[in-house]
Every structure is written in C-alpha cells, then in structure tokens.
Amino acid sequence: MSAPPNDRPFVLGLTGSIGMGKSATAAMFSARGVPVHDSDAAVHALYGPGGAAAQAIGAAFPGTLTPEGGVDRPALRAAVLGDADRLRQLEAIVHPLVGAQARAFLARHHAAPLVVLDIPLLFETGGQARCDAVLVVTAPAEVQRARVLARPGMTPEAFAAILAQQMPDAEKRARADYVIDTSHGLAAAEAEVERLVAQLTDPGRA
Template sequence: MIVLGLTGSIGMGKSTVAAMFTARGIPVFDADAAVHRLQGKDGRLVSEIEALFPDTTGPQGVNRTALGEAVLGDDAQLKRLEALVHPAVAEEREAFLGQHEHAPLVLFDIPLLFETGGNTRVDKVAVVSAPPDVQRARVLARPGMTEARFAAILARQMPDAEKRARADFVIATDCSLDDTARAVDAVIACLIGPDSR
C-alpha cells in the first residue's frame, strides 16, 4: 500500500481534489471530517473539550466558532486542544488503514500535514495550490470569514511556496476542473499505474 498525503493551505481547493480521488476509487481519510465526528453531536471529545474550554459546546456538539475564538492566537490554548484532538484523529486514521489494508493506494487528506509532522507518516505528498489572489477570493467568499480570521489561519499554515517545494506532486486548481482532474489521474498513474484502480 502507498499512502499519499494530500495537503494545501486554506482555499486552495483541497476538498475538490480529494473528491476527485474518491471518484476514482481511492480510499480517502479526511482528517477534518474525523474532527467533525469527534466534536459533533454525541462526539467522544465533546465533554473533554467542554471541560478544557467552558461554554464552547452545546446540544449539537462543539460550537466551532466559540472554540476557534478560545484558541486562535493563543498558542498555549491551541496546544491543549491539539493534545486532545490529534491522538483521537490518529486512532481514526489507524482504523481507516485497517479497513483498507488491501488497497494499493490510500489518500490522507490532512490540512496541516507539514505543520504537524504528518508528512513523516506518508509515502508521498501532493500539494494543492493556486495563486494568492485566487486563494484570497475563495476564502473571503466563505460565510463568516473576515480578513482578521483569514490572516490568523494563514499565520498557522506553512507558506504555499514552501509546501510546493517539499511536495512530490503539485496539483494546480486555478485552471479548469478537467485540467485538475487530469493532474489527479497523472498522480494515480505515477504511483500505481493507470489501470490499477
């Protein structure tokens, strides 16, 4: 099995690219989706998060806006949250690998792959990338996004140029979806051959 890590800064189109891998039959572990499950209604981290960060949860689980306000820009609080969340996500990832142990290729969709050292747990890395103006327009179009929030998120992420320099593959998303899909097909073909899916 080859484990491909997929990453990219906010607004680069990573979710779209991950969906393209899924559509081609590649099992995808979505770290963000795992976090949502763990923090959602009846999620197993909800009570622990409430204990660490009072008034950040409710009947539907973690209030991500309230939790974000509690930790964004506060390294000590962020580290407390990560110490709780990262091991739980790692358990989910191991379970995923067990479920797909016979797949020739699996994809780990991890936004902070380099920042958390996750690149050491994958065989190859693909970075999704677009120019800064495209990224900015996409992110600021999101509901509830502000310039300050965008800046705080970017400050936590490795610069796009550095990610591209460290990647085995770069998948551009400032082009047509067909062009991006062809790049995805090329990555799959390079790793396991064009007819291995």
C-alpha cells in the same frame, strides 16, 4: 518519497492551505475509487454530541459546548484564535484521536493499491511521516484570498489568523513530491489526478 512494501497501499498525503482546493481534489481521488481519509470529517465527528473529543474540549474550554453536548465550533474558534498556547492545548486533545482514526482507516483498506490521507495541517503536525509521498494543492495568493473571503462569515482578520497557523504555501510546495495548481480549472486538475492515480497504482510505482 519512499517506496512501500508491496503488501500494503501506497499512502499519499494530501494537503494545502485554506482556499487552495484540497477538498475538491480529494473528491477527485474518491471518484476514481481511491479510499480517502478526510481528517476534517473525522474532527467533525469527534466534535459532535457524544464524540470522543467533545467532553474533553468542553472541560478545557468552558462555554464551547452546545446544549446538545457537541462542540460549538465558532465559540471554540474564538477561544483559540490568535492564542498559540490554547491552540496547542486543543491539538493535544484532538490530534491523537484523529491519528487513531487514520490508523484504523489504513487497516481497513490494507488491500488497496493506493490510499489518500487528506490532512490540512499535514506538515505542521508531522503527518508526512505516515505517508510515502505528499501532494500539495496550491493556487496564486490572490485566487486563494478571493475564494476564502467569499465564504460565509469569513473576514480578512480571520483569514489572516488562519494563515498564521499554517506553513507558508511556498514551503509546502518545496517539500512536496507532487503539486497541483487548482487555478488552471477543474479539467486540468482532474487530468493531473488521473495521471497521478495511474502512476501510483502501477505495480512498479515508478
């Protein structure tokens, strides 16, 4: 963990594997007035009709655009699932655009004491380099599996393929500055977020 200059926000990277409770944790920071950049939301906008990534994705992956000109996400998922080369091709289109949006977000919130970059593949894409510290949200494997397989349309095969693209949870926790286990319930996670916000917005940033 590095200490930023006092003239810019403390940048906290928030990450965690699928089903760990990252989005719920991000919402807890937002509820406390902390600006949060949601990389998933940024991608959703980039994929929409007229989005900066849509046409490039359609050209690289024929048959993955909707009639309206947005990205058909299930079709795109099917096109890259289990194919590392195709996935890298997609990332080469999307990641620079998301990075540019994150930089614009940081510029907009330059006066805030703390900001959060919510990045699902933070370690996998080297996003930790933009952060002063990293918070990993976690849960036991059986809790994670139950959460993910309860999602509409999710299958064990798709879950396994997603996990294969993500850094193992144990490695993420080992590399984190802070860890929140979301399996202990909403109140416990809220308390951990409250404590972390208080710590990181303190002028001493101890």
